[in-house]
Amino acid sequence: MNCWQINSNGKIEKINKTELLDDVDSVKIKITRTLITEEDIALISGEGKAVSYPIIPGRMAIGQIIDLASPSEYLNKGTKVCISALRACGKCYHCLEGNEKKCFDFKIAGQNSDGFLKDFAVLKTADVFPLPQSVKETDAIYLEYIALALSVIDKLGIEKGQHVGIIGASVFGSILSQLIIYYQGVPILIDDDEEKLLPAKKSGIYYTLKVSHKIEEDVSALTGGRMISKVVYVSRSNVPVDLAFKISSAFAKVAFAGFSYPPIKAPMNLAIRKQLSCIAVTNGFGNYETAINTLANKAVDLSHYPLSLTKMEDIETNLNNMMTAFKEKRKFDSLLINMLG
Ligand SMILES: [Zn+2]
Structure with a gap:
């Protein structure tokens, strides 16, 4: 071969x-x-x-x-x-x-x-x-990404109606947001690139935010001042990691998700002050069959990612x-x- x-x-x-x-x-x-x-x-x-x-x-x-x-x-x-x-x-x-x-x-x-x-x-x-x-x-x-997204949802323990902040509107960020909707959570997808947010919007992700100097205010307005108790930082996102901690509520869970591990620096003092739980999810092992089922159930629309x-x-x-x-x-x-x- x-x-x-x-x-x-x-x-x-x-x-x-x-x-x-x-x-x-x-x-x-x-x-x-x-x-x-x-x-x-x-x-x-x-x-x-x-x-x-x-x-x-x-x-x-x-x-x-x-x-x-x-x-x-x-x-x-x-x-x-x-x-x-x-x-x-x-x-x-x-x-x-x-x-x-x-x-x-x-x-x-x-x-x-x-x-x-x-x-x-x-x-x-x-x-x-x-x-x-x-x-x-x-x-x-994209099976690997779908299985990874399912692992993230599982590890964060996302509940019905709960806001989930996703930083990074890559294909994976979009898949994850769509699956959060499928499991009845409410994703807020954030990126500094409007071009990446556009196909996400077309794929049915209602809350998308472009990073600006008032991003924390935007998140606060969307969540009635509560900020976000489940946040995902997508590996290779261009957005500074600080934001994951800034948009988190106290005691929030923050997941770092992706297959590769770029060197990142995060302000741990902020995570400590808010008493955040930080986890990492790097694979979707064990979720392949569920991933195929979610595709068969049309839970993910990738037509805007040709x-x-x-x-x-x-x-x-x-x-x-x-x-x-x-x-x-x-x-x-x-x-x-x-x-x-
Ligand atoms: Zn082993």
Whole structure:
């Protein structure tokens, strides 16, 4: 199979690897679409030293089963599938206690194990999830983000009618806001870029706020002076972290959410004064089936976040451009690759 790998010197290399159906519970997948996001690029660029080189990038992909090591009740040749980017280590304290969700040594595609920038993959049956016909592939490609959003909602314990502040109107910020609406919370989505807030508004997010000198007053007005008891700071948001603490009410919960960990500085004195609880959510392990159900139930509308499909032959050029843009701190779009050609 063809793979695109990044070496520690940042060079992309096209290599050939063989993976075999060696376990009774393995399946061979033809990868059909791979999505490379800014988070993938940050990781492979060495941010936070979170990556193990050489690395095949790509945390998010979908595919089609072409072979199974043994017959399965719900998977067949030809089944379209979403793929989990995570596998619990099976060795740490939590794994051995049967609590894989709390594994502290996950194998993560595109970070410390091979990602999906390759034409085929051999996976465990437990790591692939059939894609219902009613779910669009362009939505399913975001499964990892949807599962992450569900983890955030779960960890914050969002209640009906409760305001939730989301700082960062990225695709993930929008997915999270839409799912908060689905679970009957009231998201207030905040960003310093009006252009990012626009598609969010079109996706049905009613309260969007642009950062200005009076943002705290705006939040106060929206919440009847109570400020916000559940706040999410989306990783890679351009908005200073201070804001997450400023718009929080006393004793609020603040979650940092995303797959990558850019270096951030936060005024902890403010968090201490308000007695905030700060948590971090970096994966959606265990939520994949629920994530697919929410897509089947049309809980998330991603039609305002179109991705143009690029060709395999342009992978090297596109990745190099993205890595250069990242280094130069320029904005760039996610890359959706047609792995069929
Ligand atoms: Zn573990």
